[in-house]
Amino acid sequence: MLHKLMIAGLAAALMSCGEEPQSEAADLVILGGTIYTGLDAAPRVEAVAVTGNRIVFVGTATEAGKRIGPGTDLIDLEGAFLYPGFTDAHAHLLGLGLRELTLNLEGIASIAELAAVVKAAVEAAEPSEIIYGRGWIETHWPQSRFPNRYDLDAASPKNPVILRRADGHALVANSAALTAAGVDRETETPFGGEILKNVDGVPTGMLIDGAMGLVSRLISQPDEAEKRRAYIVAGEVYAAYGWTNIHNMSVDPNDVPIIEALSDDGGLGIRVYNSVDGNNLESVKALLDGGARRSAAGRIVTRAIKLYMDGALGSRGAALLEPYADAETLGLLRAKEEETVPLMIEALRHGIQVNVHAIGDRGNRLLLDWYETAFSAVPAAERAVAEPRWRDEHTQHLHPDDLGRFKALGVIPSMQPSHAIGDLHFAPDRLGPERLSGAYAWRALIDSGVIIAGGSDAPVERGDPRIEFYAAITRQDLKGFSGPGWHPEQAVSRAEALKMFTQWPAFASFAENDLGTIEVGKLADFSAFSLDFMSVDPTEILSAETVLTVVDGRIIFRRRPSKDE
Numbered sequence: 001m002l003h004k005l006m007i008a009g010l011a012a013a014l015m016s017c018g019e020e021p022q023s024e025a026a027d028l029v030i031l032g033g034t035i036y037t038g039l040d041a042a043p044r045v046e047a048v049a050v051t052g053n054r055i056v057f058v059g060t061a062t063e064a065g066k067r068i069g070p071g072t073d074l075i076d077l078e079g080a081f082l083y084p085g086f087t088d089a090h091a092h093l094l095g096l097g098l099r100e101l102t103l104n105l106e107g108i109a110s111i112a113e114l115a116a117v118v119k120a121a122v123e124a125a126e127p128s129e130i131i132y133g134r135g136w137i138e139t140h141w142p143q144s145r146f147p148n149r150y151d152l153d154a155a156s157p158k159n160p161v162i163l164r165r166a167d168g169h170a171l172v173a174n175s176a177a178l179t180a181a182g183v184d185r186e187t188e189t190p191f192g193g194e195i196l197k198n199v200d201g202v203p204t205g206m207l208i209d210g211a212m213g214l215v216s217r218l219i220s221q222p223d224e225a226e227k228r229r230a231y232i233v234a235g236e237v238y239a240a241y242g243w244t245n246i247h248n249m250s251v252d253p254n255d256v257p258i259i260e261a262l263s264d265d266g267g268l269g270i271r272v273y274n275s276v277d278g279n280n281l282e283s284v285k286a287l288l289d290g291g292a293r294r295s296a297a298g299r300i301v302t303r304a305i306k307l308y309m310d311g312a313l314g315s316r317g318a319a320l321l322e323p324y325a326d327a328e329t330l331g332l333l334r335a336k337e338e339e340t341v342p343l344m345i346e347a348l349r350h351g352i353q354v355n356v357h358a359i360g361d362r363g364n365r366l367l368l369d370w371y372e373t374a375f376s377a378v379p380a381a382e383r384a385v386a387e388p389r390w391r392d393e394h395t396q397h398l399h400p401d402d403l404g405r406f407k408a409l410g411v412i413p414s415m416q417p418s419h420a421i422g423d424l425h426f427a428p429d430r431l432g433p434e435r436l437s438g439a440y441a442w443r444a445l446i447d448s449g450v451i452i453a454g455g456s457d458a459p460v461e462r463g464d465p466r467i468e469f470y471a472a473i474t475r476q477d478l479k480g481f482s483g484p485g486w487h488p489e490q491a492v493s494r495a496e497a498l499k500m501f502t503q504w505p506a507f508a509s510f511a512e513n514d515l516g517t518i519e520v521g522k523l524a525d526f527s528a529f530s531l532d533f534m535s536v537d538p539t540e541i542l543s544a545e546t547v548l549t550v551v552d553g554r555i556i557f558r559r560r561p562s563k564d565e
Contacts, residue, residue, distance in 0.1 A: 025069025026051050028553055030526070031061045033077025036534065038084045038502050038517035048082070050524040053552035058518055075555075080547040081532045083498065084518050085244030085271075085525030086465045087505035090393055090414050090455030093248045093272065094255065095134075095168070096237060097230025098222070099459040103133030105163060106462070110141050111151050114163070119155035130177070131156060132219050134164040134459065139314065139426045146196070147172045149205030162215055167460050170315035173205045173215045181215040183207075190214070192308075192334035194317070209311040209332055227258055228267070235268040239557040242465050242546040244525040245271040247414075247455065247509060249355070249393070250306045252276075253283030260295035269549075269556030271525065273509045275304035275355045284343065288350040291384075299552060301509070304353035306393070307343075308334040310363035313396065313423060313430050318360030321399060325432035331360050337370060344374035351384030353510075355391040355414065361399045361438060367392060368405045375409065391453065391508060394419070395445070397431065398438040407449040412508050414453040415442060417471035417500075418461040424477060424486050433485050442472065443490040452492075453508035454500030465501060469533055470541045472497040478542065494534050524553035 031047035037058060047064030049057035057064055068074055099106075103121055108114045114136055121131045138146055152161045152174035160177035164170070178184070185201045193210025195203050207214060222230065238246060248259075251274045262268035278284050284305050292303030311317020311332045316324055319331040335356075347354050358367040371390060380386040387410055395413035406413055420440035427439060438444075442452060454472065456463045467478070475491040476482040492500070506516030514523045528548035533541055549557035 023057070023067045024051070025072050026056055026067040027071070028073045028075065028524070028550075029064050029068050030075045030077060030082060030548075030550075031064055032075075033080045033082055033528070034532065035082040035518065036084070036498065037519060038498060039519060045518075048518055048524075048526070050553045053524055053554075055518060055520055055522050055524050058520055075548065077528060077547065080528050080530050081534075082518075082526050082528040082548070083533070084502040084516055084527070085549075085551065086242055086501045086527040087245035087247065087271075087515070088238070088243050088455045088458070088463065088465070088468075088501075089247045089453035089505040089508060090249055090416060091246050091458040091463055092168075092250060092460075093234045093246055093259070094227060094230055094252075095459045096463060097232070097234035099134060100233050100237060101226075101230055103131065103163075105133045105135035106166070108136045111138075111143050111147050114147055115151055115155040118152055118161055118163070122156045122159050122161075125159060127158065129159055130218055130220075131159050131161045132163070134168075135166050136163060136172075137166040137314065137422075139422075146170075146204075146206050149173065149175045149178060149203070152205070160215075160218060162219060164212075165315060167312040167314050169212075169312035169317050170206060170208045171212050171215070173207065175205070177215050177218060178203060178205060181218055183214050187214065192311075192332055194332060208315050209317045209334060224258060227255060228262065231255075231259060231262055232267050235262075235270050238270050238463070239549045239551075240546060241463065242527040242529060242549055242557075243270060243463075244527055244549060244551045244556075245273065245505070245515070247273045247275065247453070247505065249275050250277045251302075253280060253286065256293070256300075256302050260300045263295050263299045264297045269551055269554070271299045271515075271551055272301070273304070273511075274300065274302040275306035275353070276302065278305040278307040278343070288346050288352055291351060297552075301511075303351075303510070304355050305343075305347065307340065307354065307356045309356055309358040309367050310334055310360050313359055313427060316430065318397065319363040319366070320360045320397070320431075321362045321365070322435075324430055325435075326429045330362065333363070333366070337366075341370050341373050341377075344370065345377050348374060348378040348383045348385075348388060351388075353389060353391070355393050357393045359394045359396045361397045361402070361435070364392065364395060364398050365402050368402060368409060368411065371409055371411055372405075389508060389510065394457075396423075396440060397435065398441055400438055403438070403441065403444055404448055406445060412451060412453055413445050414455060414508065415440070415445075416455045416457045416461065417442070417468050417497075418456055420475060421471040421477045421482075422461065424481075424483050428483060428485065436485050436487060439487070440475075441487075441490055442492050446492065446496060451504040451507060452500050453505045454497070455505075465527070466529075466541050466544055468501065469497050470538055472500060474538045480539065498534070524550060526550040530559075
């Protein structure tokens with residue numbers, strides 16, 4: 001209460017001191033806490049003022065008070081900590097919303113629990129209704145194996161069941177779903193996929209990457225109304241987490257107008273940078289021909305395409321240079337050079353950013369090779385954007401020989417710290433100890449002279465900025481565990497972690513003149529939390545509360561005070 005009275009007294013004194021304010025009144029003034037600007041010259045200030053959607057003042061509370069007028073919205077942080085708007089540089093907005101609206105399998109602890117959840121869903125469903133869910137991951141299960149059709153058949157002998165793994169690169173289907181889709185021992189494996197089979201050659205129900213489409217087509221796709229609801233819910237969840245911006249990956253091009261309309265109408269508060277799904281060649285061509293687009297209010301930008309080189313490590317789809325340590329496979333390639341490189345060349349000529357999923361060391365090496373081929377084919381003088389800022393999405397496992405190539409080529413690694421603290425429980429088995437030195441190599445990449453755009457890959461992961469920041473600076477799981485040989489030296493400093501979620505995503509989306517730091521002239525995007533990410537014990541970050549989320553000078557989330565406040 002005393003703090004509130006002090007702030008109110010400051011405002012009143014400055015407004016009634018007998019003199020006209022020295023500066024024009026701002027629309028929004030935020031003070032009463034610590035403000036981290038992200039600028040080396042002035043890392044912390046007391047106050048910030050906003051007019052319209054731009055920052056007009058950064059400095060002391062006394063000077064900011066001169067910009068308080070009768071119509072100013074004055075926000076007292078009450079000791080909280082304000083940062084430049086946090087950006088999730090890799091996530092899937094529609095998937096986030098659908099996760100909240102469908103069967104959410106996060107936290108399932110065993111095959112028995114998975115079957116029990118399915119049984120409960122079947123009991124509440126119509127007799128022939130398809131049971132669809134997402135989010136399971138087997139790495140902590142006592143059975144130490146993938147689920148299979150037989151695990152699900154007892155819970156759902158008649159209803160088709162399709163359950164996607166958390167990483168989105170594998171699913172398990174029951175016998176009813178496999179039968180409905182016509183999948184049997186004679187089914188041909190699609191390119192870039194794998195049908196897992198038992199010793200008798202019978203499909204187990206586990207379908208990897210390109211093979212998932214064999215049963216996924218059974219699932220009715222959400223209509224426009226359902227998508228609108230999912231996008232709204234996802235935006236609300238992300239605003240409540242403290243994100244102001246999302247780099248939205250693998251976007252259906254038909255959804256871009258939906259997202260733009262929601263943003264312009266106020267239904268979607270966060271900022272969105274779209275990478276459209278490169279598997280839809282018609283949509284890619286339309287983007288290449290039309291160039292980048294921006295929504296009327298400017299918060300939705302679409303200027304990139306998303307492609308895939310390989311699968312995921314957990315489902316052994318990541319493409320490796322040498323076989324997996326725990327299986328006789330090299331993983332999967334999901335792209336063909338003769339199709340992909342010409343597309344990259346056209347993207348250079350049209351100014352379209354290319355963002356490509358690559359996880360295994362072979363997938364990453366080939367991606368860098370193909371980028372290099374495209375760059376050589378189109379000299380800077382012939383490109384629509386001389387420095388295209390193409391990205392390697394995930395960059396999880398690198399051969400040491402490839403670490404320096406990112407700087408040489410101007411390629412931006414886009415990485416998700418939470419992958420490292422989840423994968424540490426199975427990656428050593430997949431890769432073996434020798435290859436771990438190139439796994440999730442944040443420190444080595446930064447030291448090589450490149451930036452890292454930090455993200456979460458939600459809904460593969462939770463999508464919580466607290467978890468991502470914590471993971472980046474600790475390289476430990478949420479219980480403080482980090483296995484032997486997990487290279488703790490690859491963790492980053494807190495200052496670097498802040499850049500990973502503010503400045504560096506801004507640069508990776510061509511928005512560094514507008515976003516990423518708190519300084520005069522930039523867009524007013526802010527994230528505020530109850531604890532100081534830059535100084536508290538790392539484990540305390542996980543319990544911080546989101547206090548305030550501001551986009552374009554508009555409050556899109558504000559913590560409600562407790563009954564005791």
